[in-house]
Amino acid sequence: xxxxxxxxxxxxxxxxxxxxxxxxxxxxxxxxxxxxxxxxxxxxxxxxxxxxxxxxxxxxxxxxxxxxxxxxxxxxxxxxxxxxxxxxxxxxxxxxxxxxxxxxxxxxxxxxxxxxxxxxxxxxxxxxxxxxxxxxxxxxxxxxxxxxxxxxxxxxxxxxxxxxxxxxxxxxxxxxxxxxxxxxxxxxxxxxxxxxxxxx
Amino acid sequence: xxxxxxxxxxxxxxxxxxxxxxxxxxxxxxxxxxxxxxxxxxxxxxxxxxxxxxxxxxxxxxxxxxxxxxxxxxxxxxxxxxxxxxxxxxxxxxxxxxxxxxxxxxxxxxxxxxxxxxxxxxxxxxxxxxxxxxxxxxxxxxxxxxxxxxxxxxxxxxxxxxxxxxxxxxxxxxxxxxxxxxxxxxxxxxxxxxxxxxxx
Numbered sequence: 309x310x311x312x313x314x315x316x317x318x319x320x321x322x323x324x325x326x327x328x329x330x331x332x333x334x335x336x337x338x339x340x341x342x343x344x345x346x347x348x349x350x351x352x353x354x355x356x357x358x359x360x361x362x363x364x365x366x367x368x369x370x371x372x373x374x375x376x377x378x379x380x381x382x383x384x385x386x387x388x389x390x391x392x393x394x395x396x397x398x399x400x401x402x403x404x405x406x407x408x409x410x411x412x413x414x415x416x417x418x419x420x421x422x423x424x425x426x427x428x429x430x431x432x433x434x435x436x437x438x439x440x441x442x443x444x445x446x447x448x449x450x451x452x453x454x455x456x457x458x459x460x461x462x463x464x465x466x467x468x469x470x471x472x473x474x475x476x477x478x479x480x481x482x483x484x485x486x487x488x489x490x491x492x493x494x495x496x497x498x499x500x501x502x503x504x505x506x507x508x
Numbered sequence: 509x510x511x512x513x514x515x516x517x518x519x520x521x522x523x524x525x526x527x528x529x530x531x532x533x534x535x536x537x538x539x540x541x542x543x544x545x546x547x548x549x550x551x552x553x554x555x556x557x558x559x560x561x562x563x564x565x566x567x568x569x570x571x572x573x574x575x576x577x578x579x580x581x582x583x584x585x586x587x588x589x590x591x592x593x594x595x596x597x598x599x600x601x602x603x604x605x606x607x608x609x610x611x612x613x614x615x616x617x618x619x620x621x622x623x624x625x626x627x628x629x630x631x632x633x634x635x636x637x638x639x640x641x642x643x644x645x646x647x648x649x650x651x652x653x654x655x656x657x658x659x660x661x662x663x664x665x666x667x668x669x670x671x672x673x674x675x676x677x678x679x680x681x682x683x684x685x686x687x688x689x690x691x692x693x694x695x696x697x698x699x700x701x702x703x704x705x706x707x708x
Contacts, residue, residue, distance in 0.1 A: 373689065380708050
């Protein structure tokens with residue numbers, strides 16, 4: 309099997325959520341796996357001196373309409389939680405803590421966290437919400453609670469974020485097929501074609 | 509025939525150029541015309557407090573790679589002129605001056621100006637280049653030269669730009685199907701589907 313596709317996303321990103329619903333099927337169609345790599349988009353905004361689209365004049369109202377339209381086209385629910393756009397440190401830490409033990413369980417947790425935000429409209433910025441979602445996934449609450457405070461887990465998320473920026477990640481979702489970069493949920497069709505043709 | 513599709517673009521936009529090669533065929537497939545409406549993206553950047561992607565850290569190098577990849581996929585040439593990203597007042601003024609007389613000729617001029625930038629790598633920011641391109645289109649040089657200085661022509665471009673911003677245009681290209689907004693060359697497939705289904 310070829311190298312996994314790198315799937316970078318921020319837990320607070322509506323397009324990250326929409327891409328998360330499609331990326332594994334897309335990868336598997338080409339005999340690949342998708343390596344889910346949440347990062348902190350806020351760090352990209354600092355480097356690029358930009359802001360979340362939701363907060364940018366003109367882009368904000370367009371983006372909201374566009375997210376909803378893309379979700380309707382996919383036939384999936386999309387709601388924006390009250391804390392949107394939100395800091396996703398707690399979600400990212402829980403994910404990497406679990407990924408070190410069980411990658412498949414970490415993906416399931418990520419799916420549940422994205423659904424908590426964008427389907428159920430819950431505030432995933434709050435560690436308490438992350439603990440509740442993890443609990444519903446059968447994870448031990450005390451262990452997750454400790455992980456969220458663990459310095460090495462925090463460091464792991466920082467390193468993933470720094471590594472993403474070093475590779476040129478400039479938004480969420482961001483996908484690498486081998487070393488070819490693709491930014492945006494609206495690049496998935498192109499990722500599909502790139503995998504099919506082996507580039508062009 | 510239904511209402512034309514509004515095709516907003518800045519003459520300095522590589523994705524505007526790529527969309528310009530596809531928009532008329534797309535519109536005609538659905539029994540529509542495309543109304544070409546160049547505007548000044550710089551005015552959007554002022555309102556949105558953003559900058560051209562080419563000048564934004566991380567986004568700049570990604571964008572250049574993405575433009576070239578999109579052009580290769582379409583099988584069309586793409587070069588970035590030395591003045592890129594450039595102020596496109598002269599091109600926009602020549603366009604609207606001609607559009608008031610002959611819409612079809614104005615589209616041809618627009619195509620020639622976009623090709624001058626993105627195929628031939630010429631500096632369309634310079635009025636002299638616009639005059640040369642117009643001359644090659646068989647337009648009278650003195651008349652175009654006068655138009656570029658005409659206060660009512662300048663005002664027309666300003667009004668188009670202000671009107672675009674009032675409608676929510678936040679980038680180039682930007683397309684309205686009736687009042688449904690679509691931002692980006694990578695939304696053309698969705699525009700096609702929207703026209704086919706009458707929305708969703």
